[in-house]
Amino acid sequence: MTIxxxxxxxxxxxxxxxxxxxxxxxxxxxxxxxxxxxxHLCEMADAMENFSEEDKRLSLLAVAAKLVLENLVLNVQLLxxxxxxxxxxxxxxxxxxxxx
Numbered sequence: 001m002t003i004x005x006x007x008x009x010x011x012x013x014x015x016x017x018x019x020x021x022x023x024x025x026x027x028x029x030x031x032x033x034x035x036x037x038x039x040h041l042c043e044m045a046d047a048m049e050n051f052s053e054e055d056k057r058l059s060l061l062a063v064a065a066k067l068v069l070e071n072l073v074l075n076v077q078l079l080x081x082x083x084x085x086x087x088x089x090x091x092x093x094x095x096x097x098x099x100x
Contacts, residue, residue: 003045005038012038 003011012034023030044063048056076094079086086094 003042005035005042008038008042009034 009031021030023033026033045056045060048059051059076086076090085091
């Protein structure tokens with residue numbers, strides 16, 4: 001892998017400055033969670049070392065798509081759980097997806 005878990009953690013923090021993560025009251029240390037995820041992703045990338053470049057891109061795209069979907073689902077569940085209506089743009093996106 002061309003990036004270390006520590007370097008990936010720093011990149012994660014840089015991204016979070018623009019789009020912070022709400023860790024709420026989770027009973028975990030935020031930095032430890034970042035380290036756990038950075039290590040896991042670097043291990044995944046190392047496991048793809050023998051993949052073709054196309055297979056690497058497709059695998060990483062599939063992982064990213066799954067995580068974005070999971071994030072969307074969890075956020076909608078939280079909003080519903082707390083009786084918070086979806087924003088107009090989120091509602092429009094979900095309606096567009098329903099029609100496909």
